[in-house]
Amino acid sequence: MSQRNQTLGEFIIENQASFKYTSGELSRLINSIRLAAKVVNHEVNKAGLVDILGAAGDTNVQGEDQQKLDVYANEKFIQTMTNRNIVCGIASEEEDDFITINSQDENHQNKYVVLIDPLDGSSNIDVNVSVGTIFSVFRRVTPVGTPVQLEDFLQKGTNQVAAGYIIYGTSTMLVYTTGDGVNGFTLNPAIGSYYLSHPDMKFPEDGRIYSVNEGNYIHFPQGIKDYIKYCQMEEGDRPYTSRYIGSLVSDFHRNMIKGGIYMYPKSSKASNGKLRLLYECNPMAFLAEQANGKASDGFTRIMEIEPTELHQRVPFICGSKNMVEKAEEFMRKTN
Ligand code: P6P
16 A cells, blocks of 8 residues: 555554564554544643643533543553453553453453553643653563563563554654554544654664753763763764753654754762653663664663663663764763
8 A cells, every 4th residue: 555644554454464473462452552642632732721621630610520631641541451452461650560451351362561651741731842652562471361460561672562652742643663663653633543644764873963951960970971062062063952852752753853862861869860661761762773773871772671670760862873872982981
């Protein structure tokens, strides 16, 4: 089928055969994420009316309890994945522990676990800045039909079978990979369909944008300080441009299209940085590598890090391959 105007549904059907586990469950899982994203998108877009509709903790004009959007998003994603009887477990930034999903039939055959940050950057909603949902999918490693275990979630990023994000920006996009490249789909809200708008997305090998919260500069490791100064130096194609939205999905998406590097390093204030390995760094690292980019903690490939706990944090450097390697070079020199 010509790629022009191809819908997400048509794309999934056309590419299902290329996915090594063609049980159809993964396609149904992506479809459930697509549905939840539409529902959350509708609510996120209304957020600007919060003064009329009531802020979290209030009751809106219908007398319904107004929920915090990240709590709302969390519930919607869990609900759609549960209702469709596809996954056997879900871990979320909004949940202390993982959730076991038992299907209606006792001996359910669900093979997948999903780890999700339902609304990353949600503090930006009040100032009308784009936010995102990030998801990571693994096949379970414990026996099918038994209750899911923590080890099903504590898998290295190299085991991911799918990962992606939804960016609720000037337009709403679903960007995902199943290990065969990265494709971006834009939602047409008028008809509720996603269309293939960014086929085969790739990070430019080089870029001129660096994204980091320079307010933490004095707390950064020396190698990061030196790399930031390198970006700012008048030499060759530098100084680079500093762009930091404070929303990982938005900074990542812009850098993948234009070329750039995103850094959330460790610091004297946060010994492992801020971002979570399992539902932020691993999925973004999978996407980055599938788009010819790179993702590390400054020394180790993100997807090789052996997880030890559900909500563990890691330093995160991700983006155009040559920029990440230059930052790693500075890190190696001084650490
Ligand atoms: P800071 C949002 O809270 C987030 O997890 C990422 O989306 C974003 O890049 C980062 O934290 C912003 O953190 O400390 O710079 O405000």
